[in-house]
Amino acid sequence: ESLNKLMKNLYSTHPHFVRCIIPNEFKQPGEVDAHLVLHQLQCNGVLEGIRICRKGFPNRLVHSEFKQ
Known part of the structure; x- marks a missing residue:
């Protein structure tokens, strides 16, 4: 239930x-x-977030929604 x-x-x-991200x-x-x-x-967990999305938990925004 809590989940x-x-x-x-x-x-x-x-x-x-x-x-x-610092480039250099x-x-x-x-x-x-x-x-x-x-x-x-x-270190920031970005790569792990990408792996999770690829496993079937995508969250995508169209460009117009992203701009807002």
């Missing part, structure tokens, strides 16, 4: 998350350190 209440609560909300240690424009970016994505 159902939690899921109902989650479905009634519209959370959005913004993750800032020197903050130089146009340079991307792939290992640094990957490490940040792993």
Whole structure:
């Protein structure tokens, strides 16, 4: 029952998350350190979120909804 209440609560909300990723240690424009970016994505849980979505729990917005 508590899981159902939690899921109902989650479905009634519209959370959005913004993750800032540093492209390189020197903050130089146009340079991307792939290992640094990957490490940040792993630590922030972004990659795990992508894996979960691929397993059948997608959450997609059309561009016009995203803009709002």
